Amino acid sequence: MDANFSLPSFSGICGLLQNLSVSTGQFPLTRVVVFVVCLALQGMLPGCVVSQSTHDEALQDIQSLQAANRTLRTALDTAQVQRKRAEQGSPVQTDNRRLREMLSRSVTDIRGKAGVWEIQYGQVPMMVLTSEQHDRMRIMAMVGDESLAKDADLSFLMQANFDRALDARYALLQGKLWSVYLHPLSTLTATELTSALMQVGNLVKTYGTTYSSSTLQFQDYK
Secondary structure (H helix, E strand, C coil), X not given: CCCCCCCCCHHHHHHHHHHHHHHHCCHHXXXXXXXXXXXXXXXXXXXXXXXXXXXXXXXXXXXXXXXXXXXXXXXXXXXXXXXXXXXXXXXXXXXXXXXXXXXXXXXXXXXXXXXXXXXXXXXXXXXXEEECCCCEEEEEEEEEECHHHHHHCHHHXXXXXXXXXXXXXXXXXXXXXXXXXXXXCCCCCHHHHHHHHHHHHHHHHCXXXXXXXXXXXXXXXX
């Protein structure tokens, strides 16, 4: 081999390879690879010399790649955590559209517009009202005139709200006695909605007898 043979300069090699790598943003990696190859050949070919400036540039590129690798690893770790949460059934926020879909699985008669629906659950007519802005929803069913509350003794209804009504409540509005269920809209699940419809309906049906939304009843605390 000719003793005067020398490899192209480091910058020259990088210039030739830049067009192959610039579209993918991998030029720093190309320069590092060339640097490593030159180091490997340096002991074999006398003409292959790595200058101090080339050495410094390559080290800077290696550090940049290490920083980029750490950033990429962090992003991958975050994505993996999010994927695992999704696989574990992390709750999906409920809005009017999703609530309408959930209602359609429990009732067949749905009238009205988004956020103001009239439904029929069993034999009990109900209203479902929402506010996406304030993240609230409620289910209401009329029990009768406000005079029913007086007949039952208002204090007795308040006691029923505590130990027998559970998640639903007896309430007064505009001269009427209602069965009402309240909940944040975004966190409402299909299971909670099914339970809410049942409880609101039961409070209407059991008025005058057990005043309860289910068979569960809290014991008196004395």
